Amino acid sequence: MQKNLSIHSENILPIIKKWLYSDKDIFIRELVSNACDALNKVRILRDQGEVADGDFKVSISIDRTAKTVTIADTGIGMTAAEVEKYIAQIAFSGAEEFVAKYKTETEKDPIIGHFGLGFYSAYMVAKQVDIQTLSYSGTDPVFWSCDGGASYSIDQGSRKERGTSVILHLDEQNLEYLEETKLRELLSRYCSFMPFPIDLNGKPIGNEAPLWLKSAGDCTEEEYLAFYRKLFPADPDPIFWIHLNVDYPFHLKGILYFPKTHRKFDANESSIKLFCNRVFVSDNCKDILPEYLMMLRGALDSPDIPLNVSRSYLQVDQNVRQLSAHISKKVSDRLSQLHKTDREKFISYWPEVEMVVKLGLLQDEKFYERIKEILIWKTSEGNWSTIAEVLERAKEKKITYASHEQNSLVTDLYKQKQIEIVFATSPIDTPVIQY
Numbered sequence: 001m002q003k004n005l006s007i008h009s010e011n012i013l014p015i016i017k018k019w020l021y022s023d024k025d026i027f028i029r030e031l032v033s034n035a036c037d038a039l040n041k042v043r044i045l046r047d048q049g050e051v052a053d054g055d056f057k058v059s060i061s062i063d064r065t066a067k068t069v070t071i072a073d074t075g076i077g078m079t080a081a082e083v084e085k086y087i088a089q090i091a092f093s094g095a096e097e098f099v100a101k102y103k104t105e106t107e108k109d110p111i112i113g114h115f116g117l118g119f120y121s122a123y124m125v126a127k128q129v130d131i132q133t134l135s136y137s138g139t140d141p142v143f144w145s146c147d148g149g150a151s152y153s154i155d156q157g158s159r160k161e162r163g164t165s166v167i168l169h170l171d172e173q174n175l176e177y178l179e180e181t182k183l184r185e186l187l188s189r190y191c192s193f194m195p196f197p198i199d200l201n202g203k204p205i206g207n208e209a210p211l212w213l214k215s216a217g218d219c220t221e222e223e224y225l226a227f228y229r230k231l232f233p234a235d236p237d238p239i240f241w242i243h244l245n246v247d248y249p250f251h252l253k254g255i256l257y258f259p260k261t262h263r264k265f266d267a268n269e270s271s272i273k274l275f276c277n278r279v280f281v282s283d284n285c286k287d288i289l290p291e292y293l294m295m296l297r298g299a300l301d302s303p304d305i306p307l308n309v310s311r312s313y314l315q316v317d318q319n320v321r322q323l324s325a326h327i328s329k330k331v332s333d334r335l336s337q338l339h340k341t342d343r344e345k346f347i348s349y350w351p352e353v354e355m356v357v358k359l360g361l362l363q364d365e366k367f368y369e370r371i372k373e374i375l376i377w378k379t380s381e382g383n384w385s386t387i388a389e390v391l392e393r394a395k396e397k398k399i400t401y402a403s404h405e406q407n408s409l410v411t412d413l414y415k416q417k418q419i420e421i422v423f424a425t426s427p428i429d430t431p432v433i434q435y
Contacts, residue, residue: 024174027125028183029190030118031071031166032058032198033279038075038164039196042136045076051136054162057197060187064178072165077135080142080154087119087131087144088152119166123148125177126168132157133164192230193278210278212253212301216243228257231273232297236260239352241298242334244327252323254300256293256331258353275301288323292359292367293331300327328360332370339374347384350376358432368435375432377401380411380421390422401433 035058045051059072078086122129131144134157141157159165168177176182184200191198193210211219211227224241238257246252256272271294272285278301285300302323335353339346357375361368376384390399401422402410414421424433 024121024124025186026190027121027168028060028071028186029279030121032060032187032191032194034118034166035071035073035075035164036194036196038073038077041076042074042162045136051162057199058194059202060183060198060200062178062180062183062201067170067175067178069168069170069177069183070165071168072163074161074163077137077159077162077164078131078133078142079135079137079139082135083131083133083142083144083154088154122166122168125170125174127171128169130167130169131164132159132167134159134162136162190280192280193275195278210275210299210301212243212245212255212299215245219243224255224257227255228297231299232259232271235297238297239349240334240338242330244300244330246326250302250304250322252300252302252304252326254298254302256296256298256300256327258349258356259295259297260352271295271297273299275299277301277303288327290324290328290360290364290367292356292363293328295356296331325366328364328367329370331356332360332367335371336374339376346374347376350384354426355428358426358428362428362431362435377422378425379423380415385422393420403430 039056039058042051042054043056046053055074057074059070061070061072062068063070126148128145128147132141133144134141141159143155143157144152145154146152170177180201184205187198187200187205187207191205192207194207195209198205198207211223214223225237228235228238228241236259238259241255241257244252244254244256259271272283272289273280274282274285274288286294288300289296335346335357338349357371361371361375373386373388376386377390379385379390385393393399398417398419399422400414400419401424402414403424411421424430
């Protein structure tokens with residue numbers, strides 16, 4: 001006998017509230033993402049001539065007296081039937097239906113949410129959530145309210161303009177979100193690159209289109225540096241960067257920077273900010289980047305990254321491993337191109353990138369095969385040489401290597417015997433040379 005599973009909201013909501021999200025701050029990201037999706041949908045309908053143009057934005061407001069935070073948009077809005085379908089049914093996402101109907105348009109304007117659970121993150125901080133919404137279709141406005149229990153109320157609403165307002169009645173343990181500085185910090189963290197204007201209490205938060213959306217040929221050096229300063233305002237300017245734009249076999253955009261390596265390098269820490277459709281997800285990319293590239297900084301955005309349902313962290317699968325391999329290849333290609341086209345610049349960058357290259361060749365055989373021709377070494381002749389160049393000279397003269405350039409007794413002895421020295425100045429050089 002086959003039967004259906006029985007799922008009760010009174011059991012599900014406490015699970016969502018306590019266990020689904022690792023950080024309750026995420027509620028602002030989820031609700032603003034929903035608002036941007038609503039705006040994206042109505043923009044697509046506008047482009048098809050189904051709705052009139054309008055002011056597309058997300059507005060967040062704080063009412064300290066009422067102890068509420070409101071996230072309002074001028075998006076597609078909902079009818080009473082849609083509220084029943086998309087809000088009252090937990091884990092039912094309207095994004096899937098919309099994407100199926102307007103597939104070609106949504107490919108260039110991706111819909112962010114797909115799980116249908118983001119709205120319920122509101123209950124991590126609110127004892128009651130109200131919705132005031134008016135559909136673009138011209139039906140009556142709708143009011144919906146639920147205190148997080150198994151029942152809800154739905155009635156005619158009071159909203160006069162197309163869009164949706166989500167009103168959070170904060171519980172006593174979460175009144176910190178009534179502080180404008182707190183919300184502004186969260187919006188800057190999670191929503192800096194959302195596709196629509198966002199304001200908090202009438203003041204814009206300064207979100208903008210991320211530089212990775214532009215093609216590399218359209219970006220100037222100053223734009224790359226300005227974007228880096230936005231991501232890492234306390235850092236000195238990076239040495240150079242790699243612009244990623246991949247469409248097959250997965251979608252990936254981003255910019256990776258080689259930083260100045262005076263800071264302590266920790267292979268267990270990542271300084272890459274991970275985004276999914278312009279929504280900040282994590283600053284931990286340990287599963288995407290190979291260990292030897294952990295020192296890189298920057299941002300990656302991919303809709304194909306397999307996130308857990310709360311969009312809090314990665315689920316490692318074949319796509320992630322492909323991403324890792326592709327990023328490694330792009331790094332080696334960029335270094336090889338620089339070595340080939342501007343050797344002097346490559347040599348000037350070498351002290352900052354050599355640790356990445358040498359760790360990579362010891363840890364990754366494919367990386368080694370791509371990078372081995374550009375390994376360079378300082379010699380006692382005062383020049384920088386690849387291994388191939390050293391071996392070519394070794395046909396006519398004796399060449400050795402010394403572990404430390406500073407060992408003057410050794411170097412003087414070799415020079416007296418007219419033996420050229422390849423200097424190995426780093427502790428990693430000995431295993432690299434042996435390899």
